Amino acid sequence: MNITEVIASLKSIANSPASLREDERKELLASFDTLRVKLETPFESSLRFVFAPHQSVALEIAVDMKLFDASAALSAEKKEFTLHELVARMEGDVDPSLVLRIMRFLTSMALFFEVGPQQYAALPLSHAYTTASPLSSCVVHMTSQNKIMAALPSYFRERGYLSPDDAYNGPFQYAHQTPLHCFAWLATQPRLQDAFNIMMTLPRGDTPLKWFDIYPVTTKLAVASPDDVLLVDVGGGVGHDLIAFKSSFPDLEGGLVLQELPVVVDSIPRLPTGIHVVSHDMFTTPPPATFGARAYFLSNVLHDWPDKQASIILANVKEAMAPDSVLLVSENILPDWKVPIFNASADFVMMANFAALERTEGQYREFLEGAGFELVEVWKGEGVMDGRRLLEAVLKR
Template identity: 25%
Template sequence: MEPAQDSIAAATIILDQTVGMYRTAALAVAARAGVADHLDRPRTVVELAERTGVNAAALRRVLRMLASQDIFREDDQGLYHLTPAAEFLRSGASRSLRDAVIMFSEDYMWRSASHLTAAVETGSSSFEQLYSKPFFEWLGANPDAASTFHASMVQLSETGIERIIDTYDFPATGTVVDVGGGRGALLREILEKNQHLNGVLQDDRSALREHVLDTPQTADRWRLEEGSFFESVPVGGNVYVLKHIIHNWGDEQSTAILRNCRSAMKDDARVLIIDPVLPEPGNPHFGWALDLVMLSTLTGKERTRQEFEAILNDAGLRISNIFPVQTLGEYSIIEAVAA
């Protein structure tokens, strides 16, 4: 490639990344309008605009951009079709991501991301600088935002659950404690696929009152325990699961959670952290972008194996194995045992 062409290609990368926010914005438009829900058959943009209550000319500009990304497809007759990616924007679809797309496009997320410079300058969450409260405290005072957030967490949690369960060899008997497990979708699947295991779901009251554990396959094998994992976790478990928990918190807070697990667990029990494990620098990975979400919004971070080892060792635990999960977002199961 000629030097001039090299320069153009490099500049194109920068410009493409610069306008990336508009791809995200367009995706949010489609999710909020519920476009995918109306594509039970191919439809024109005029039909879609009438059904969603938006301007047809403006919607076409959004949809043709999304079609260039294989999100929807426009045929020669101007009809729009669902694609495999667009299926995840349907509100009633199995493993839908519509709520997650909407949550990431909420004003508080946009503002936090747009003030990332403030987080880099100070080392503290730009969200807290903007809203004068930690993220989860602010959510507690804003029920509408909390409802959207928790709905999105359910969708993100449920996506790839089967792969997680298939990846890890749970014990034949004993008790699985889902620490901060929300509504319990992961624990429900674990219990349904392991008929001789019992389960405990720990979280706050708002999450537990919407739990999904009560199914015929799990009858009499689970209980709820309200509480904060910063204070304690249920005692006597054989497996402690922390899915999307540790990455929300800084090292000191994460170590405190893990110490509580170590205090509660049997000596031969295991702790499972389900989070991204960052690769060597320069390698593409979903976790790099998620790390900036943590930086701008929360006090947590994504970690390398070495960083996980440090907080686990401080909590009296050690890594016994890491199982990559071939699922959405390149997560891993970090298995830890008593040191």
């Protein structure tokens, strides 16, 4: 097959993608990435690396301008539209020249197709960023990290090339010139706090499976009495996991407790009957309502904290646990090698914001043992290709 045939084949795949299994889809994407790296010159690769943050900035500006809301409304009426038709649908006094500059990015990012000069057609991806989509909140929150990321080189030049290990004295405080922890600072920023709360409801990983889809809940988490606490969701956000859990196991006996900070609790809408909300800081003595539960669930909590502070969280959980209680930790586990760039980026986000880290299975085992737990099993859903795992631990005997 000559190069012309290869190009024609790739175009055919792009225009009419076949139905693929998840492993096939990921293998195909990895092949494209390998091909791109081999074909690029060092200069082209360098430009791709250093210009990458510009796309997220353009995307956030478009979200803020409600550009995607306007394009969605237009697309419902016609397949193609002009720049001026788009501007006319947008809120407030919008400069057409600015919208044009934003659209240059968005067309190159395959959110829109350029039919001609200043003429566009919306592509499916553009609908993912309307105001109603949680992905728009994800863009708002994650793009706010750019300031901290940009400060990392000077942070390390000034403080030495050591991984930060204190959540109250790390890159976040350096970049924002604040003594506040990231979460405390976030509470002073209503827009970003709201975006963060919404983002945390998004599913993690490449599978719709929930932790309770892969864990034998009915056999492992049975309680002796309906009055017993079945599950405490520590740092459970707005209750999305507990709501899904209750929906999947409506007849399972035992109370469900959501434990969260006041700023998050205040934003929670009405929860289903049977879910009790406790406003609490996980770094303080656990509240009586959480004592003696059958299981304590922490999802995406420990990766927010370096060992120094994460050990305090687990010490407080231990204080509330009964001898036969179970600790369930849902996290993204880094592989020991060949770490995908997405996971490497997630690790940098943890480092920048919280002086924390994404951990390998070995690091979690060592950390849990040091905190007085025994890791008894690592649960993985069938067909799961990413690093999402459920760690089951018990108190060390």
